Amino acid sequence: MTLLPPTDVLETERLVLRRMDASDLAFFVAIHADPDVARYTSGKPRPPAATEAGFQDVQDSYAKACLGPLTVVRKSDGARVGRCGLSDAAIDGVAPPGGLQRAWLFRSHAPADAQPLPELGYTFGKAHWGQGYASEAARAVYAYAETQRAFADIMSVIHPGNTGSLAVAAKFGVRYIGEVDVSGTPFKRYHWPLKGPQLASSAR
Numbered sequence: 576m577t578l579l580p581p582t583d584v585l586e587t588e589r590l591v592l593r594r595m596d597a598s599d600l601a602f603f604v605a606i607h608a609d610p611d612v613a614r615y616t617s618g619k620p621r622p623p624a625a626t627e628a629g630f631q632d633v634q635d636s637y638a639k640a641c642l643g644p645l646t647v648v649r650k651s652d653g654a655r656v657g658r659c660g661l662s663d664a665a666i667d668g669v670a671p672p673g674g675l676q677r678a679w680l681f682r683s684h685a686p687a688d689a690q691p692l693p694e695l696g697y698t699f700g701k702a703h704w705g706q707g708y709a710s711e712a713a714r715a716v717y718a719y720a721e722t723q724r725a726f727a728d729i730m731s732v733i734h735p736g737n738t739g740s741l742a743v744a745a746k747f748g749v750r751y752i753g754e755v756d757v758s759g760t761p762f763k764r765y766h767w768p769l770k771g772p773q774l775a776s777s778a779r
């Protein structure tokens with residue numbers, strides 16, 4: 576679970592992570608419209624309508640699975656700086672003949688027989704890169720997920736060119752699993768080390 580009630584926030588030295596609400600929409604519309612932010616995620620700037628649709632998907636995943644990215648707020652001034660969390664993602668049970676195994680960042684977009692597999696993801700506004708925020712936020716989400724012991728595996732899907740994202744994940748000892756197809760683009764799939772005995776991924 577990214578956040579399991581009654582937990583409402585994750586807190587780090589400099590950051591608070593909380594569920595997204597409608598007041599965050601303008602911030603995410605703005606950062607998703609930045610080509611540098613979008614380069615290795617959607618590939619091209621996301622129009623406002625796509626961010627709004629994604630926002631609804633996030634609200635649904637909070638309600639259905641207690642999963643979904645969280646808004647990251649800087650404590651010192653209350654500014655929104657990005658998002659980070661575990662998404663209710665899914666992958667093909669087996670790769671289609673001659674193709675790559677497909678992954679979906681929202682399970683609600685996947686075929687009914689896809690396997691649930693949460694994805695630890697992070698995206699920050701460009702003005703806030705290079706200050707250790709992604710690592711700090713990811714550390715909090717990963718530590719919280721570990722305490723829940725609810726997952727057989729946690730993945731991150733990272734574009735092969737996304738050096739910055741891989742540098743964050745590599746700090747935590749992620750293991751390369753193989754390539755997956757995300758909306759027609761090959762991404763690299765990594766799994767996060769999970770220390771304790773975990774329940775089956777269906778035991779949310």
Ligand SMILES: CC(C)(COP(=O)(O)OP(=O)(O)OC[C@H]1O[C@@H](n2cnc3c(N)ncnc32)[C@H](O)[C@@H]1OP(=O)(O)O)[C@@H](O)C(=O)NCCC(=O)NCCS
Nearest residue numbers: 612697698699704705706707708709710738739740742743
């Ligand atoms: C990837 C991203 C989340 C990194 O955020 P960040 O807050 O700048 O990351 P951090 O400051 O925690 O940096 C972590 C490490 O990665 C390194 N790093 C960050 N960006 C880098 C880049 N573009 N190239 C090489 N290394 C990079 C940092 O130097 C740091 O290493 P260090 O601790 O050894 O100095 C941010 O660039 C971003 O939001 N990008 C656009 C969205 C995106 O691609 N999200 C990931 C999808 S998989």
